Amino acid sequence: MDEQHHLRQFLLFVFALLIPCFGLWTFASGPLALPAIGLVNIMLGNWYPDVVSALYAQGSEALLLTEFGELNGRPVSPALSEYQLGFTLDTRILSYSIPFYTALHFATHKKDYLAGYLQGLLLLYGLLIFGLLCLCIKELMIVLGPLFLEQQDVFVPPDSVIALLYQLNVLIVPTLAPAAIWAWQSRESPLAVALMGKAATQ
Amino acid sequence: MKRFIVVFVLVLVTLFTLEMLTPVQQHVILPFTALLAQLSAAIVLPFDSSVVAYGKILQFGDSGFAVSIEAGCNGVEATIVLIAAVVAFPGNWRSRALAIGLGFLAVQAMNIVRIISLFYLGNWNLDIFTWVHLYLWPVLIMLDVLIVFILYLRWLSTADTEELAVSNG
Numbered sequence: 001m002d003e004q005h006h007l008r009q010f011l012l013f014v015f016a017l018l019i020p021c022f023g024l025w026t027f028a029s030g031p032l033a034l035p036a037i038g039l040v041n042i043m044l045g046n047w048y049p050d051v052v053s054a055l056y057a058q059g060s061e062a063l064l065l066t067e068f069g070e071l072n073g074r075p076v077s078p079a080l081s082e083y084q085l086g087f088t089l090d091t092r093i094l095s096y097s098i099p100f101y102t103a104l105h106f107a108t109h110k111k112d113y114l115a116g117y118l119q120g121l122l123l124l125y126g127l128l129i130f131g132l133l134c135l136c137i138k139e140l141m142i143v144l145g146p147l148f149l150e151q152q153d154v155f156v157p158p159d160s161v162i163a164l165l166y167q168l169n170v171l172i173v174p175t176l177a178p179a180a181i182w183a184w185q186s187r188e189s190p191l192a193v194a195l196m197g198k199a200a201t202q
Numbered sequence: 203m204k205r206f207i208v209v210f211v212l213v214l215v216t217l218f219t220l221e222m223l224t225p226v227q228q229h230v231i232l233p234f235t236a237l238l239a240q241l242s243a244a245i246v247l248p249f250d251s252s253v254v255a256y257g258k259i260l261q262f263g264d265s266g267f268a269v270s271i272e273a274g275c276n277g278v279e280a281t282i283v284l285i286a287a288v289v290a291f292p293g294n295w296r297s298r299a300l301a302i303g304l305g306f307l308a309v310q311a312m313n314i315v316r317i318i319s320l321f322y323l324g325n326w327n328l329d330i331f332t333w334v335h336l337y338l339w340p341v342l343i344m345l346d347v348l349i350v351f352i353l354y355l356r357w358l359s360t361a362d363t364e365e366l367a368v369s370n371g
Contacts, residue, residue: 007352014345022338096337100344164222171279172218175344187203195355 006109006191013107021099029060032098033091036129037062044136047155051140051148053084062089064136068144075144087139094131094174097124101178108186120181127177131169138166209290217282231273238310239271242317260321267325269317277313280343281306287351293358301357305350312346 025032034057041055044064053065069081078084101124105117140148141162149156157165186192220226236258243255252263261268284305288298316339324331 007356011349018341026333090336093336096341100341164219167222168218171274172214172283175280175340176214176283179344179348191352195352195359 006189006194009109010107010191014103017103017107018099021102022096025096025099029092029095030057032095033057033060033062033128033132036091036095036125036132039129040132040136043133048140048148048151050151050154051144052136053086055136058088060090060092060095062091062132062136063087064089064139066140066144068147075147085143087143089132089135089139091128091132093170094128094135097128097174097178100175101181104178104182105185108182108189108191110186110189116185120178120185123181124177127169127173131173134162134165134169138162206290210286213286213289214282217285218279221278221282227273231276231278234278235271235273235276238276238314238317242271242314242321245314246318246321260317262325265325269321269324271317275313275317277309277343280309280313280347283344284309284347284350287347288354291355291358297354297358297361301350301354305347305354308350309343309346312343316343 037055037057040062044052044055051067053067056063056065063086065084065086066075067078068075068085069078069083070076070085071081075085098121101120102117105120106113110116137157141159149159183192187196221231239255239258239260243253243260246253246260247255254261254263258271259268260271285302288301288305293301320331320335320339323334
């Protein structure tokens with residue numbers, strides 16, 4: 001009965017907390033993505049200096065500017081074009097893991113909330129940075145094609161790896177990572193102890 | 203716990219990589235997605251005469267707003283996560299098969315609610331549609347998976363307790 005009570009309480013709190021958490025995140029997603037955009041900008045600038053010009057923040061979106069221009073729909077040298085080729089990336093498709101994790105974390109009965117929450121956030125933020133990097137690389141591959149993939153003396157992951165990492169980081173990580181971190185941190189909560197007593201002994 | 207994590211990650215990455223292979227996409231994922239679209243249309247059409255459906259597209263006849271159900275909107279990734287969790291957790295194969303089967307149905311039922319709700323939301327407000335589609339529904343689908351898995355763990359522990367009570371006489 002105790003386990004049933006914990007489960008009901010958890011589910012009720014999760015659904016109740018999702019609304020304010022997502023509400024807050026909607027307004028805070030821009031500033032939240034800023035450090036990640038800054039870090040990925042440094043990484044890409046050093047990794048692909050001949051291809052990437054800069055990664056800027058534009059609200060909750062990131063603008064990836066390349067070292068190429070565009071002429072008749074094809075990437076060309078900037079000298080041949082009046083424009084610099086760039087594209088926007090939605091950082092929210094990665095950062096919505098944060099309100100989800102927040103709702104899961106605070107819906108669970110625990111002794112200590114803050115330290116665990118900060119650790120979880122740190123982990124999720126690391127994944128957000130990696131996800132944003134994968135997102136940028138996938139866009140570079142799609143938009144620039146051979147100009148990006150066939151660079152000399154620079155490591156470029158194979159196209160299949162780029163595609164797989166992109167799909168993994170967009171389709172699975174933002175929802176799975178919060179649930180996995182929450183499950184790991186809640187393994188000693190009354191609900192988990194009641195449910196996983198058997199597994200804990202194996 | 204270590205065994206759970208290793209098996210979970212292995213099964214997850216293997217199934218996800220398999221899902222991404224072109225032949226699997228062509229022969230399994232795309233036909234399944236089309237089936238989901240047809241099922242969603244079959245549910246909506248008797249109640250709403252303004253809706254038309256063709257292939258994987260649902261459209262409002264009056265406003266012209268349409269949604270196309272694509273790979274990635276089919277709950278397959280959520281099912282893969284559920285399969286990985288169930289397989290990684292200690293249990294017999296009969297229980298696992300039952301959990302995966304019922305869990306798959308629960309995820310797909312939720313996914314059809316998702317498709318239909320997004321179809322009506324999009325006709326009403328495109329900004330809200332985008333927000334709910336990209337950020338809120340994936341979380342609700344994952345919560346569905348989490349709840350199914352918790353219920354499976356609960357069922358396992360209840361079955362264990364009953365087994366123990368019977369063996370103790």
